[in-house]
Amino acid sequence: MPDESYRRFLDPVVVSKLATMELRARLVVEGFVTGMHRSPYKGFSVEFAEHRQYMPGDPLKHIDWKVYAKTDRFYIKEYEEETNLRGYILLDASRSMDYASNGVSKLEYSRYLSAALIYLMLKQQDSVGLMVFDEAVREFVAPRSSPTQLHTLLAKLDHAEASDETDIGIVLHELARRVKRRGLVILVSDLLDDPDRVLPGLKHFRHLKHEVIVFHVLDPREAEFNFDADATFRDMETGELMTTEPFSIRSDYVGAVESWKAHLRRECAESRIDYVPILTSTPYDRALFSYLEKRKRLG
């Protein structure tokens, strides 16, 4: 039930805090004026921008008659438009997202994080859409800014279940082809996929002038691998088994994870993609607010 989803995902405390937050797109996006984001397009908008000489074919309704009365020449008014930001929340719902070492799975965490982002953007009168994926797109809701969009998206979040394997690269490419207008793409995923497939997908969006934020959600144990006893590990997606001594390989494992994250960070930075690593041990709201404030400071 939409009300239930709302109550579930949007804690009043969090909501109140979000009221003071904003998520501004750094890069200019297309859109109409209703929100806070400036459009690169000079057309009809709320604010007068400048006059230009009438050219045959311009709409007559845009002729500034006052200026004609004064000058006996025809000029057209140009306006700056405040357009809607089109936001796309990409939620990874592959089976690996179901991993939890401290009671909260990455998927659950990501749902809350996504819900907060959705709320924030809709509050800003931006359009928000949702795509839930694993190795393929499972759910897609086009971006809207209507009042019912929040409930729609929260319901989708509520029903998102972890299943199947991951193929982030394909999904990103597919969405990139779908999305025509520039917007803000927010990927919430553990990125447990081949970086050589993930990064091209992200860069595809950048190529299309989208702004991209990647929330890299990991479980603390995935990052630290702090298991005590010998164990047989079973891949949640492939079912593969491997027995090892965690304490013996921990340092190497952590090094490998850090190295991987560093690679992602580097590549993202090069493409001007915001890379936000988060551990599920950090409350999602704190993680989000921390990011938003940092983003605001950096402009």
Next chain:
Amino acid sequence: MRSSLISRSGRGSGSAWSASFRCGGVKENRLNFTFLNGAFLFAALAALLPLLIHLISRRRVATIDFSSLRFLKELERKRIRRVRLRQILLLIVRSLIILAAALALARPTLKGSFGGGAHAKTSVAIVIDDSASMSRENGDMFSDAVGLAREIAGLLDDGDEAYLIGAGEPPHALLSDGTFSPDVVLEELEGMSTGPAATDYSSAIELASGLLENSRNLNRELYLIGDMQRSGWAAAGADQPEAYADTEPVDDTEPRTYVLPLIGPTVNIGLPSVSVERRYGAAPGHFAVTARVSNHGRRGAEALVRLFVDGEQAGQAGVELDSGGTGTVRFAATVRESEWHGGWVELPDDALDTDNRRYFVIPSSRRTEVLVVRPDSGDGLDDSDYIERALDPGSSGDRFSVSVIGHGALARQDSDRFSVVVLADVGRLDDGSARWLDRHVADGGGLLVVLGNKTDIRHWNSSRLSELSGVEIVAPVDRPDGVRLAPALRGHPLLDGLVFGERLVDDILVRRAFDIRAPEVEEVLELPGVGSLLVIDRKRIAEAPAGLGGEVAVLATGIDPSWSDLPRSGFVVPLLHRLAERLSRTSSRPASVTVGENLLVRLQKPPTGRVEVEMPSGRTVAAELRDIPGPAATVSATEPGVYRFSVDGRVVALGAVNVDPRESDLTPADRGEVEDLLSARLVTFVGEGARLEDEVLQARYGRELWRAFLYAALVLLALEMYLARPRFA
């Protein structure tokens, strides 16, 4: 050197050993890996524990769902494989630690002369033959044995342990707790001497092996030094070494055995036995002394035997002996009857002096107390009358003292008083009388049962008398025409020496007798036409001297004119005299034992004071009193000679102790026989000319390896700690 000590080859018959002397040397010189504490090898099984724990742990490894194995896979090629290898190494190292520790505890040892070996600690048991046979040649042979033992003691090194055992019966350990000091061994050797006992090599070796079993030293050695007398290898009561014909496989746990045979003269004449018998019908105090003489040489010989009674020569006689044969010499001795007398027969000095005397004792000859038991009822003459008259002192020349009672009074008699009891046609006996007779016979007393008219066959066959005599009565046999007694009696040892007039015996007819059966009695006088006329059975009483009680005789015909002509013939007197004399011998039989046994003498009555024993050497000890039944005294017979038992200064008995006649046969067991007897051991024969030192020390080389295994365990432990250290803080 040994050759200077053993210089007797060529004398006597030492050829059985001389061949071996030339090829002396250690039998084997091989590299031998062994474990001194083999029981700890079982601990090596604990080396499987790490593997078991590993296998059990593996089963308990939890399966954890994890988001992705991609990083683990990346690490597999390098790190995880290294981890697995490390796990395997740890498993191997931990198993090796346990294995090395267990092997160290088992004390592995490399034995043998392999250049670079060190003297391994040794425990030695020196068995010296200190029996009578080693005193030959005035003790020189024993001196040689002690010299060899000193040589062995001289080879002892620091940490070496020694035991000293004498092989004279019974084998005795002079250093039963062992000693690490060669000086102590030398001191004990100085105090050793030969004794009068026989040899028992087998028991001595067993004793020595038992002492060495407790040793923890690498090497264990047993030295057997002696004349290898063949009789010394036989177990008590068994025959000669042929009894040990089976060869056993060598048992590595047995100590290495060195046999050092000594050669000496083996020609010897001995006195295996001497017996003293009162002569039948002889005047009081007259005894026959019979000595057996044995020749253990390979040639015939003559022997002059002398008789000594109470320390004075009383006779001498010569005897010719075949090679390996025996002869008999008889002497007549006359002594005062009322006293005990001791004596000996003696040979001239020869190779072995210890066996040249054989001691004997002549008991004090008191009148033989005879108790005649008659039926309580009856008129007129009956068997007891005739018996009493036959044994009457007037006719016996104070030989017998006869008492006559009714059978009802038997149980009230003093059982120690009478040497012989005669049941003269006693029909039935009550239980008390039967028990009395039991004790009397067990005490060595003789019993003569004369059957007659009043004999109750059914009662007899179910009574104690039947068991005591071994006789079962079947039925009376009547021969109205009579059966002549003479053929049965002539030549019977009981009547040996008697001269019969033909009519004296020939006219005796037996008209009635009982048909008796005595299947287990050996001494039976048969009367054709009647059956067994007289049976004499020796009762075996375990507690009695030589295990023998008194004798029981049964006369199947009555001393009654209606049964036979015996009562009215003069023959009844010598017959009854001989029977009474025969039956009285057990109670008065003098005691004679071998050195090493206990000398037990019967006493006429319970002593009123302490019984003291004067040993042949003059030493006086207290005797131990026994009731066997009947009063007796016993003392340990440690030296040959006559032992005097006294109460309040009065001699109450004498006993004779002699050297074991087995010692007279000086023939040694040959090498093959000894090898067979010791077939389960690693044996080295060290003959004359061989260097004992060389032979012994070569075998002692060896190296204990427990330290190496312990160090290996410690190194492995350090390696384990290094491999198992935490890799991630």
